[in-house]
Amino acid sequence: MSAISVRDLRKSYGAYEALRGISFEIQEGEVFGLLGPNGAGKTTTIEILEGYRTRDGGDIDVLGFDPERAGSAFRERIGVVLQHSQLWPNLTVAETHRMFAGYYEHPRNVDEVIALVGLDEKRTARVKTLSGGQKRRLDLGVALVGDPDLVFLDEPTTGFDPAARRAAWDMIRSLRSLGKTILLTTHYLDEAEQLADRLAVLRGGVIIREGTPSELTSGSSETEIRYRKDGQEVVIRTSEPTRLLQHLTAEAVAEGRELEGLSVRRPTLEDVYLSLTAEHQE
Amino acid sequence: MKLLRHQVKWEQRLFWRSRESAVFVFLFPILLFALLTAVYNGHIYGRPASWALLAGMIGYGTANTAFAGLAITLVSRREIGILKRIRATPLPPAVYLTAVLVSIMIVFAIQVASLFALGRVLKSTPWPSHLLSLVPALALGVAAFAALGLAITAFIRSLEGSSAVLNVIVLPMAFLTGSFGPTRHYPKVLRAIGDVLPLKYLLDLINGIYLQGQQLWDKPTAVAVLGGWGLFGMAVALRTFRWEPREG
Structure with a gap:
């Protein structure tokens, strides 16, 4: 079954066409990578699928919902890591998780989630004392606390040092082993190659190539x-x-x-x- | 309802844990009251000066807490992406904003109680009598200023400037409308400006009820003007309120 289906999706900002009719399908349990340079339309795509932006044309189906009109029932089932966002500096890691857990009908156990994202030792640390990589892991933990079926990761490792990136990759792989569907955007090729089951290369608002990483390389x-x-x-x-x-x-x-x-x-x-x-x- | 309770609880924790909000929003009017009653003697509006200053500081506290405090909180959360992040959770936006307002009202209620208690200790000011008029008057004031606070967030573009911009609005407003003492000796122009500001009408209500022993319904004009400002704020907020930071 497909978790996400996108057909001929279009979006313009004024005269600028950010998305010029893109189509793709993501199966349940799949890790799908949207790869492309800055300004290719990755964030626009992911934010339309998350329900933040309206589309100008095309059909989309995310877990059986139209995100534009979906409400709490849709948001119970998605987890979101935004490209730029921070959390309350004065709460601790555990408190931040507990606060978010309260928004969901069936949250995961907060301690389990904190362990999953590797912040065990930082449970009682204030968010403002965390390093950049740890804050990103907190974002991921908070995205997982509602036990979502589908996780959106918008450039989850941008700005990481190599060790932190490896750690994040391991975490994303462990999500896949939990059976989550993951949509990931990145402009790092190695990241897409390491993590994605399938990927689409986006450029100038169109998908110019789509397939498994090995299909993309063997296609040439x-x-x-x-x-x-x-x-x-x-x-x-x-x-x-x-x-x-x-x-x-x-x-x-x-x-x-x-x-x-x-x-x-x-x-x-x-x-x-x-x-x-x-x-x-x- | 469960969601609302959950969020109010966390809003309270966030408020009191932030030194900036606890000091600037909660403590500042109380400190100012202690200072002013120490230096002013004599009578204002035919009552001991400390009584009138207490009433004035409750008015200033309303604007400072519900308008400036709320706006700074929301702008800072918007600009660092927290509001946007909250939108991706099942928490309905209306419940979230309601929780923020309820939390602000709790802070304000504690502030007012502290002001009365401090006045009592320092200057033997009386406890308020017409609570059935005073509580609704203050609730109307908080609601109107909170609506204006929601409205102004759209016009504050960055976190850095927000507290300066809001103080430039709130402090002169408090001064012009008589929070820090009567305005009848002010130049005409300044009084005319004061006469259109919402705080003037809230102070009218508080002074009438606390100092003159009037009731809420003795002041229909003040109620109407204050309510009008609140509705205006609401209308602007509904059209302009943003959940997302500026595109960066």
């Missing part, structure tokens, strides 16, 4: 071969790497020279992403 059939000849770097992209390599190596062996600095590389998601976004820029 090119392999890159690099070596140096007479001190010059040679880069060849080919869809027939075996034949080309045989030809190159045979030639080199026949001439009794070395293919210096030879490397054969499959494109990473980053290459695909950069080439995709570059193509569409032109």
Whole structure:
């Protein structure tokens, strides 16, 4: 069953078209990544699905609701981590969780949630004393305290140091193992590749590619071969790497020279992403 | 109802735990009263000065708590994204705002009780007599100023400026309408400005009831003007109130 279905979603701010008809489906229990550079329309999309913004056109269904008109019953079932938001500096971690837990019919156990997001040792610490990464974990804990079926994460690790990002990734993976559906936006490729079951690349308000991370990389059939000849770097992209390599190596062996600095590389998601976004820029 | 109780409880905890709100909103009018009664002697409106100052400080406290305090709280929560975050929970927006108002009223009730108690201790001011008039009058005042406080949040764009902007409104208003002493010797222009401000009419009610022993229904004009300001604030708030921070 699909948790989210979006068809031909459109949104303009004045004359600026932020979303120019995007469509995608997210299955229950899936981690779906919306990937794209700043200004691509990621936050607009996620905020329409959360019910913060109205749409100009298209059909959306989130857990059987139209978020634009949905009320408390919808909000019982979603958890939200906003891109920029803080919580009360003078409450403790545990108090903040308890306050939010009171808004839901069937909240999760507050101590369990605090343990899940790794803030055990900070239970009685005031929010203002937490580090940036810990505050983000608090945001996540508060998003989970209502035991949502669907969790929206808008750039959950932006501004993290590498260790904090790894920790956040582990946490998001543990959410998936709880069976939550997750919609995640990010402009970090490695994050999308690490976490998402499927992802859509958004650019200029349109989805330019969609699939699993490995589909996205294998969809591009090119392999890159690099070596140096007479001190010059040679880069060849080919869809027939075996034949080309045989030809190159045979030639080199026949001439009794070395293919210096030879490397054969499959494109990473980053290459695909950069080439995709570059193509569409032109 | 359960949600409302839950939220009021947490609003109270948030209020008293923040040193800024506890001192600036709750304590400030009480300190000001202690100061003013120490320096003013003689009579005002035919009563000992401390009685009139007590009434004036209750009026100032209403504007300070329900208008300035409420607006600062809401602007700061809006700008750091708390209001937006709350909107994503099942807590209905109306319940949330009601809880914020109820919490402010609780703070104000404790403030008024403290003022009367302090007046009693320092200057033997009398306890209020016509409670059936005084309580509704103060409730009307809190409601009207809270509505104006909701309305002004849309015009305060950042957290940094909010407390300055609000004090620039509240302090002169309190001065012009007679919170800190009678205005009859003020220049005509200043009195004319004072005459359109809502605090003037709330003070009219409080003075009438506490100093002159009148009842609420003896002052229909004051009730109407104060109610009118409240409705105006409500109408503006309904059109302009924002839950989200400025796009940054």
